[in-house]
Amino acid sequence: MAHFTKATSVKDWLNQRLAIDKVEKVMASEYWIPKNINFLWAMGMVLVVTFVLLLVSGIFLLMYYVPTVDEAFYSVNYTIMREVDFGWLWRHIHGVAASVVFLVIYIHMFTGIYYGSYKKGREMIWISGMLLFVTFSAEAFSGYMLPWGQMSYWAGMVITNLFAGGSLHADGLVEWIRGDYVPAQAFLGRFFMLHVLLLPLAIVGLIGLHFAALRIPHVNNQDGEEIDFDAESKKYLDGDKAGSKVIRFANDFMSKDIMVVGIFLIFFFYLVFWNYSFALDPVNFDPADGLKTPAHIYPEWYFLWSYEILRPFNIDLGLILFGFAQVIFVFLPFLDRSPNTCPANRRGTMFKVWFWLMLSNMIILTAMGKLPPEGVFSTIGLVAAIVFVVQWLALPFITSREKKV
């Protein structure tokens, strides 16, 4: 056993047992961050704050929500919204955050792509981030089921049908997932468990992995510059703060994080109090009715782009391309063959066009995914889906021809 001395203070007592000084250094005061990064790098903290808002509001909702097909809708829309003091606030925070978190994730993701933050030693940051994205998607979908509204029911029906594997007709598999022939009590019970226990646990674990993945390669910066963190941090500690290329996480970068979070919260609570329905589809305020199909069935906005990759093709090809779209982002660090780590706009025309086209095309796919698949909309959707696939197939070729800048 280690040698313990009589503690001189509470902090010293804890220090001998928990090494809080060391933890503080590693986590905050000597966790070195490049100085030349902009507010987009604060999106990680914005996501942490949004996740905490989801967790806390979710705990309050969990106290009153009843996971049965007869009571679920009523417990959400009557008990929580009317009977429970501030139940409406928790619900709106939860509902708005569920949508906003995806907006911030997409900004975070495209920031990473634009600045090449997945390259050269940072592959694990990207891969753990993409795993987080997939888990968040599952978390969002399982949560969407819980109020047992009309769109919950039909989205559950449509999404679980995907597991029939197109013309494979794996009907047994679909029923096994649902626990019934249609979404019913067994289905609701499972998704309830997934939403409140298993998936949040996985998310917390993945957030840990995502942070750990940053420790060695360090955060990327606006110029993709390789920084000698040991030399630069020594400069900082010797007092040359202005000359050093790095800063501490706390309080240096954290003060900027908090400022961005402050501005974000103004926007967030504006939505919560005055524009909460932007996140809650009106169709979901009709109770689930298995005998009445809604006129239009569509997922929440953040799934629309991948839904639109599924839709314009016949069922088998659609499923294959849908699967392709789901996993292809994970392989980005390996598909990008370029030696450059720097902003997309400085990497030559080919990648610059690739980046902005990818961004615009995903917005087009998102829009077409919501519109009814008729006339010109289905043509645009088809073209956009093909462009998406072609762009990913072309990526290794255009990046391997890129010159070193």
Added chain:
Amino acid sequence: MKNKEPIILIVVIFFSLVTYYLVEPFAHGVMHKHVESENFEYKDLPALTKSGNVANGQELIVNAGCVGCHSIEKAGMPAPMDPVMAAQSYGVNPPDISEAGAIYDARFLAELIKNPAHALKVEHKFDESKGQMHPMVPFYGMGGDIDQEVADMVAYLQDLAVSPSEVTPKMAFENACGRCHAVGYENWTQIGTKPEFKHEKDALAFDIKVLEYEESLTKYMGKLPPDLSMYTRSRSEDFLRTFIENPQNHLAGTAMPRVGVTADAAEKVLEYMKDSGDTKRHERESIGKNVMIYLVIFAFFAFLWKKQVWRDLH
């Protein structure tokens, strides 16, 4: 190096707003056709040209047989049957007309008396030539000038009713919508507010009456009209307003009649629906203001802190 953050922020906001516009206003505009409001003017119905006489109207309403089906509680004339039995006879319980003059438009009332299927826009369902009679018998006149007689009846109804400004949201809703639509979250059933019963037996007996009423109503309407508790959230306010005004504009061929409320009464109906589906809206707005003030102060101090910390870093 030049600070690029403002331009980055503009790029982020631009792409977010484009996505929002395409997914929300644009997609919804494509999926749901826009219905222009008719401003509750009922211009398709003839205007009242005669000014009515209240005393004559009162006499006419009693003599023309209106009170054979309609109660006028305010004038001491109770309903001839209970709602369940009335629904078994007519399909739906004929309303008490004590406050009709304050809630419904005068043009609409006049046409309703003379030609109910036309005023209610349910001629597709009740075609006299095919023997499909509307349960409300049209008034064919007492021998005098029928327009004058109808004007008198409307004048009596308006005189009897409270002044339009005294109509409460509940009164407007129950008169115009409440005999077909339940509002579970407000404890409203088609035969009235469900009382608190001491014994479960009595509560069940009441539920049975509701079910019996709904059975007749379902037969009459083709399907049971939906519970409206959450309609303020599941439909937009604009949709509800134009739907109340003329259901056929949104849902051609629907069995739901045009209810004929005045513009003021329609707003009260909407107010009632918001009370059931969005009860906490006043609380939300007042708390929202305080939270915003707090957050602006928080963001300002965060900004000052950042400035202070970064002073040494540049």
